[in-house]
Amino acid sequence: MSIRAPLLKLIAFAAVTVLLTAMLAQTFGSFTGGGTSYRARFTDVTGLLEGDDVRIAGVRVGQVEDIRVADNTVAEVEFTVDGDIPLGTGVRAKVRYRNLVGQRYIALSEGPGDGRPLPPDGLIPLAQTTPALDLTVLFNGFRPLFTALTPEDVNKLAYEIIQVLQGEGPTVTSLLRRTASLTNTLADRDEVIGRVVTNLNGVLSTLADRDESLDTTISQLQSFVSGLSADRAAIGEAVANLGELTGATADLLHDARPAIQSDVAALEQVAGTLNENSAVIDRTLGTLPGRYESLTRAASYGSWFNFFLCDFDGRVTLPGAGAVTPAGVNSPAARCDTSGGAR
Incomplete structure (x- = not known):
């Protein structure tokens, strides 16, 4: 009993398979x-x-x-x-x-x-x-006509030719009408075809005149391509490194963007302040040469500055008495000469 059930299933499966195979063979094999x-x-x-x-x-x-x-x-x-x-x-x-x-x-x-x-x-x-029909001989006769058609039109016209010559399609008059129409179309485009041929002759003549230069260019291009092929490993590594560098630069700019933004804002503020005080800056830059000359003369004795008291005066404000200006001190020494510019 344990073997009979699987055996019956196998026999039924084989019978159905043979029947379906026969039906497929009848359908696709066109058996009678x-x-x-x-x-x-x-x-x-x-x-x-x-x-x-x-x-x-x-x-x-x-x-x-x-x-x-x-x-x-x-x-x-x-x-x-x-x-x-x-x-x-x-x-x-x-x-x-x-x-x-x-x-x-x-x-x-x-x-x-x-x-x-x-x-x-x-x-x-x-x-x-x-x-x-011998299609080889037939289509060889129509080859000049087929060269002016698209593949779809070639298939359509070829099939119609076969149908006409086998007596299954349109009449020969219809075929000749189609052929005449195509021939007239080609004749109408004769001028355009002539210009294309003339232009092609000019291009070929130019290439022929520069045959040596063209050969040199092709040889150099071949050498260039060969060099690129020989260095393809290095080029590949360079491209990979450029990718890594681009990623690192993007990360750096991403991290530094807040600081750069604040620096740019501060620079804008400084630039505005300098622009508002441009007159003071110009005046200061104009007096700097004289002041540097005085400082240089004062520091000519060594790496220090010597100071000499030439003038002294003051003003004192007393309660109830107002401002009192005492007598000042003025030294007649030569170094205190105001013409030198150091006081």
Whole structure:
């Protein structure tokens, strides 16, 4: 009992998995559930693969089963068609392009005949088959036209060309109308294209005249880049160090910002005071030379200052008597001569 339950679960899981796999294979692999087998011979089936569609009026009715060489000269394709769709002996088979990627399919259509049914495993001869277009030759002929289009327009026009030549798209007149419109557009821009070519010739001529300088510049640039490559380790370290320095500077400015702000405010105040007393400062700076000369003469005896009393006077205010000015003292010594400027 302990083994039977897991075994039943495993069997159920395997059955569901196989069923889902078969459904996916049916969906994505385009498998059919059988049908009547027929054969058709083509001069060229390049790109046609086993499993490709067989269509009638664009509706899928079967698939290609096998591709082989017959009589060492032609390709014989074996395909199946749904059993409820009979084919006549006049049926025609064409290999057509399914898309621009290169996928192909076989298109079946009724042709002239006596209306007799084609027997199972019957052969459609070469006279009633048409190979696929050779896109390489076709697109090479349109290459000058494609160079003037965007990739999206190229894909659209190429697909329309294939549809026209396979009889599935617009008429040849519509295709020619589109081609003529594009050609007229290119003709209208002939002057602009001519100017571009002329300018390009001028640029190329200038480059040709300076070929030696251009070679030297390229060589120097190569040497410069080689030097940078050789010093990439040092440059990387320098960049890292610059990052660290930037971080340290930011931290320093962040810490010193309050002090700097107060210093700037104090400097602003000092500058205002100096500006208000500019006259006093000018007068003081004008008298400084004479005062420095007097101080130098007074200190000429040594590293000290000698003072000599030349004049003395005073004023005393007494209660009830007012201000009393006593007699002053005035020395007649030569050093007290006022013409020298030291008193």
